[in-house]
Amino acid sequence: MWEIIGKHGRIKSLTGFSEGDIMLKEMKYGALSGKSRAMFGKLLNRYDYNALIQKKRVSEILAYLKYNTHYSTILAEVDENNVHRVDLENALKKDIMTDYSKFRKFAVGQLKEFINVYFRKIEIESLKLILRAFEAGHVEYSVLEKSLMFLTGNDGLDIPKLALSKDLEEFLSRLYGTDYYELLKPFLYDSDETRLFDMEMTLDLYYIRCLKKAFERLPDKTDRAIVKEMMETEADILNILWIYRSKYLHEFPNELIRSYLVHITGKLGRKMTDSLINAGNTEEYLDILKRSPYGFLFDDQNQLFFEHSYLEYIHKLHRTYFRRRPFSVACIISYLRLKELEIANIITIIECIRYGLSEEETRKFVIGMNL
Helix, strand or coil: CEEEECHHHCEEEECCCCHHHHHHHHHHHHHHHHHHHHHHCCCCCHHHHHHHHCCCCHHHHHHHHHHHCCCCCCCCCCCCCCCCHHHHHHHHHHHHHHHHHHHHHHCCHHHHHHHHHHHHHHHHHHHHHHHHHHHHCCCCHHHHHHHHHHHCCCCCCCHHHHHCCCCHHHHHHCCCCCHHHHHHHHHCCCCHHHHHHHHHHHHHHHHHHHHHHHHHCCCCHHHHHHHHHHHHHHHHHHHHHHHHHHHHHCCCCHHHHHHCCCCCCCCCHHHHHHHHHHCCCHHHHHHHHHCCCCHHHHCCCCHHHHHHHHHHHHHHHHHHHHHHCCCCCHHHHHHHHHHHHHHHHHHHHHHHHHCCCCHHHHHCCCCCCCC
8 A cells, every 4th residue: 555645744645556556666766765764764863863962063063973973974084073064965965966976776667767757956055055155256266166065966066167167157167068158147147135045046947947847757656645735835935935035034016926926836825825815914825824724833933943843844754754664756855855955954053152152042942852
């Protein structure tokens, strides 16, 4: 029997699979499932997070990760007594790149192509960091070079040449021949006030479109159903957060808000999405939201924790998928999503140290502490 995530993260059964179907899935995903389970078992647990939260310096964070966790190999050459935060973050990203490579090694056909597209998330996040640095007006060669190493999977890019770029115009011109060039060149001469925002949103929406096309080409209908459910859930909640921030924090007009919506409609539906966009004030917005399928995520009136509630839900959802759908694409996607959240947790703890937050305050921002 196969299952699918239902409302509030509960599991609903999917029937109609013969023993032969299940055997084929086990044969297809046997190696991938075994590899992902072994990697899943090494993810940080509550004990590790409690230990990290008690640290007072970044060097102590690095030392704990280096000598007590699965990050020991990737951090072997990093000196905990002379570590820069960017170097640590890049090392963590390199670790998840290694995980992608392991999955690609065992995957074939459209599944391998799907993993390649999923990997573009790291490329795009690295591109966004580079764009921010150029817009801020201070780009160091060494920092640019380290960020560009996450684009090495793109055969169309000349990484050494890109690293020598002096400004945004030169950098974009050297992306010529890639999708990224076509996406970003229209914004080159736009107003400085909106250019970075427009470029980042364009890259994010491009990634979602690519992922949607890739999952629709997966030959297994169960895999397609799983990815569809995952994407719809994340798209719904991203739209909820986007509408709130753009409307009440930045006061964007409704037309602009609509233009940057993720056009993958799940349980939220178009009617409720429109209602959220047209809400007259925050109270009306929250009232509509609480009547939505995701209302339970936003019971806390403190907007600071909206995104935290969302990530807690996503964390729980992917742990459920991973454990109950071992012989499906979930063994890959859910592991990688959980690993992303783990790295985000480590970076969050580092940020909390930087701003002098107490252990109790830091614990509120760490995802998955209640599991």
